[in-house]
Amino acid sequence: MGGKLTAKGKATRSRIIEGAAAVLREKGVSSTTLDDIMARTSTSKSQLFHYFPAGKDELLVAVAQFEADQVLEDQQPYLGCLDSWEAWEQWQDVVIKRYEAQGDECPLGSLFLQIGRSTPGARAIVIELMRRWQESLAVGIRSLQAAGQLPAALDVDTRAAALLAAIQGGVSILLSTGQSTHLRAALSQGITDLRHAGSAVP
Amino acid sequence: MGGKLTAKGKATRSRIIEGAAAVLREKGVSSTTLDDIMARTSTSKSQLFHYFPAGKDELLVAVAQFEADQVLEDQQPYLGCLDSWEAWEQWQDVVIKRYEAQGDECPLGSLFLQIGRSTPGARAIVIELMRRWQESLAVGIRSLQAAGQLPAALDVDTRAAALLAAIQGGVSILLSTGQSTHLRAALSQGITDLRHAGSAVP
DNA sequence: ATTACACTGGACCGCGCAGTCCATTGTGAG
DNA sequence: CTCACAATGGACTGCGCGGTCCAGTGTAAT
Numbered sequence: 001m002g003g004k005l006t007a008k009g010k011a012t013r014s015r016i017i018e019g020a021a022a023v024l025r026e027k028g029v030s031s032t033t034l035d036d037i038m039a040r041t042s043t044s045k046s047q048l049f050h051y052f053p054a055g056k057d058e059l060l061v062a063v064a065q066f067e068a069d070q071v072l073e074d075q076q077p078y079l080g081c082l083d084s085w086e087a088w089e090q091w092q093d094v095v096i097k098r099y100e101a102q103g104d105e106c107p108l109g110s111l112f113l114q115i116g117r118s119t120p121g122a123r124a125i126v127i128e129l130m131r132r133w134q135e136s137l138a139v140g141i142r143s144l145q146a147a148g149q150l151p152a153a154l155d156v157d158t159r160a161a162a163l164l165a166a167i168q169g170g171v172s173i174l175l176s177t178g179q180s181t182h183l184r185a186a187l188s189q190g191i192t193d194l195r196h197a198g199s200a201v202p
Numbered sequence: 203m204g205g206k207l208t209a210k211g212k213a214t215r216s217r218i219i220e221g222a223a224a225v226l227r228e229k230g231v232s233s234t235t236l237d238d239i240m241a242r243t244s245t246s247k248s249q250l251f252h253y254f255p256a257g258k259d260e261l262l263v264a265v266a267q268f269e270a271d272q273v274l275e276d277q278q279p280y281l282g283c284l285d286s287w288e289a290w291e292q293w294q295d296v297v298i299k300r301y302e303a304q305g306d307e308c309p310l311g312s313l314f315l316q317i318g319r320s321t322p323g324a325r326a327i328v329i330e331l332m333r334r335w336q337e338s339l340a341v342g343i344r345s346l347q348a349a350g351q352l353p354a355a356l357d358v359d360t361r362a363a364a365l366l367a368a369i370q371g372g373v374s375i376l377l378s379t380g381q382s383t384h385l386r387a388a389l390s391q392g393i394t395d396l397r398h399a400g401s402a403v404p
Numbered sequence: 405a406t407t408a409c410a411c412t413g414g415a416c417c418g419c420g421c422a423g424t425c426c427a428t429t430g431t432g433a434g
Numbered sequence: 435c436t437c438a439c440a441a442t443g444g445a446c447t448g449c450g451c452g453g454t455c456c457a458g459t460g461t462a463a464t
Contacts, residue, residue, distance in 0.1 A: 006431075006440065030232055031320075033421060044443050045423080051441095055423065112378045118233075126378045158387045162368065165388035169371025176314045176328045185360045186367035193395040208410060208461075235451060246413050247453080257453065411460070417453085424448100430441065 013051045016041050021063045025105045029060070029115075060115050061122050067107040068129040072136070074098060079133075082140025083147060085195065092187045099171050099183060106175045134164045141194070154197055166190045215253045218243050223265045227307045231262070231317075262317050263324050269309040270331040274338070276300060281335075284342025285349060287397065294389045301373050301385060308377045336366045343396070356399055368392045 005013065019041035024032050034048055034056060052058040072079070075098070078091040108126070115122045138160040144150045170183025207215065221243035226234050236250055236258060254260040274281070277300070280293040310328070317324045340362040346352045372385025 004440070008431085009441070012441080028320075034423090035421075046425090046442060046444080049423070109374070118230075123379065127381075130375060130379060130384075158391055161384045161387035162391035165371035165375060165384040166364065166368050167371065168374050168384075169367035169369065169388070172311070172370050172374045173332060173367060177325065177332060179329075182332075182363045182367040182370075185363035186371070189360055189364035189395075193391075193399075196398070197395075206410065210461085211410065214411080236453090237451075248412060248414080248455090251453070252411070258451095405464100407462105407464090409461090409463105411458105413458080414456100416455080419449105419452095421450095422448095424446080426443105426445095428441100428443075431439090433439105434435105434437090 009051070012043065012047060016043060016048065016051060016059070017062050017066050020059060021066055021107060024060075024063060024111065025102075025107050028105070029110050057115060057119055060111065061119055061125070064108065064111050064115070064122055064125050067111065068125050071108065071129065072132060079136045079140070082137070083143040085144075085149070088140070088191050088194075092191060095167065096180065096184060096187065099174055100180050104175055104178050106171065109172060109175055130164065134160045137163050150194075150197060159194060159197070163190050163194070211253070214245065214249060218245060218250065218253060218261070219264050219268050222261060223268055223309060226262075226265060226313065227304075227309050230307070231312050259317060259321055262313065263321055263327070266310065266313050266317070266324055266327050269313065270327050273310065273331065274334060281338045281342070284339070285345040287346075287351070290342070290393050290396075294393060297369065298382065298386055298389065301376055302382050306377055306380050308373065311374060311377055332366065336362045339365050352396075352399060361396060361399070365392050365396070 016037065020032075020037045023036050023040050027036065034045060037043075037059075038045060038048065048059065049055065052062065075091065075094055078087065078094050082088055082091060108129075112122060112126055134157075138156050141150065141154070141156050141159060145152055145154065145156075166186035166189075167183070170180075170186040173182040174180050218239065222234075222239045225238050225242050229238065236247060239245075239261075240247060240250065250261065251257065254264065277293065277296055280289065280296050284290055284293060310331075314324060314328055336359075340358050343352065343356070343358050343361060347354055347356065347358075368388035368391075369385070372382075372388040375384040376382050
């Protein structure tokens, strides 16, 4: 990892990461072997250890980073401009659709419950992801305030945190039960409450 | 498992389950071996396979069931009588305290992301847990309605589902980041919103 | 007492899989 | 051209750990 990477090398490296991510989503962390990844990415074991000298753990962390980036990237177009109630509804639909499509496999969830504890760097990735995600929500709420749709006295950070928790909870229930009911309820209720937050402060 | 269990046998069996649960919380599912469990519970490998013929998976499912029961049992005294706002506050404190104490190890979370997919019976356990948990919340909300603290028109099920999701999300964020901020925010915000749900329907 | 069977101990096995090594083939720089 | 080093292939290894087996010890019934 001393930075010595040819163009070809870079390509292979990211091919490995993306392929590994795919396999991990399909088979789950615990039952995915290096051979699976080799097969999927058409690589040899030497390459795996060439690009990830510390072995499987290092690769998993890389995949985690990749997936984390992916999460925000996917909803960025919607998450980036939450300046009207329509935009919020749209974003809600996207999130629900995304996770329903993903079904019961959460690359991040399972990944972090697997390596999060042992590897110190892994936790940092989730923390950063959560921070950015929540910040985006906060920005959205503030832009609603600016537009006069919400009172300025609103506790933005708490609201954003609660909303993020609602999503995470909905998703984790979806993961473990296969039902998206809770995700839908959490999101729509959360947004509804946010909407009424102004009129209920008496 | 044909029901042939002496008193001694029953004792040993549950000793295994409880011991295994403890080890699993400490070391995580992936890095817990049968030998760890043997050491902790002072048993031999024969006993493990005597009481759980199908092997590790069966034992894990049993532990999962045990932990699931535990979750509700712990908060039952509070969860059982959510008939005043004070009771809700109290319950909130208990939940937060419980999970903060538990820190970053979630017996169920990691357990199910590990075996939930493969073992069919495992998923049923979570689903049942969620159902009962949510039902308890719903009962609490209805008793508030009965007491005239909340309008009868409230969509109880959606609210309960959202609340449950909020908790789960808070917990799962606590698990992966180590911070209880979101759990606190989600719970207090959720209860606050519920409280204001009546006055904001116009 | 004896019989049947639950219960326990511990040696043993085999395989799946992470990680190692060296030999060979690109490939960019000078 | 050639030299150094990245990139690849693939055989080999070590062992952790789930699972099996049998032999020995309770223990509750008749």
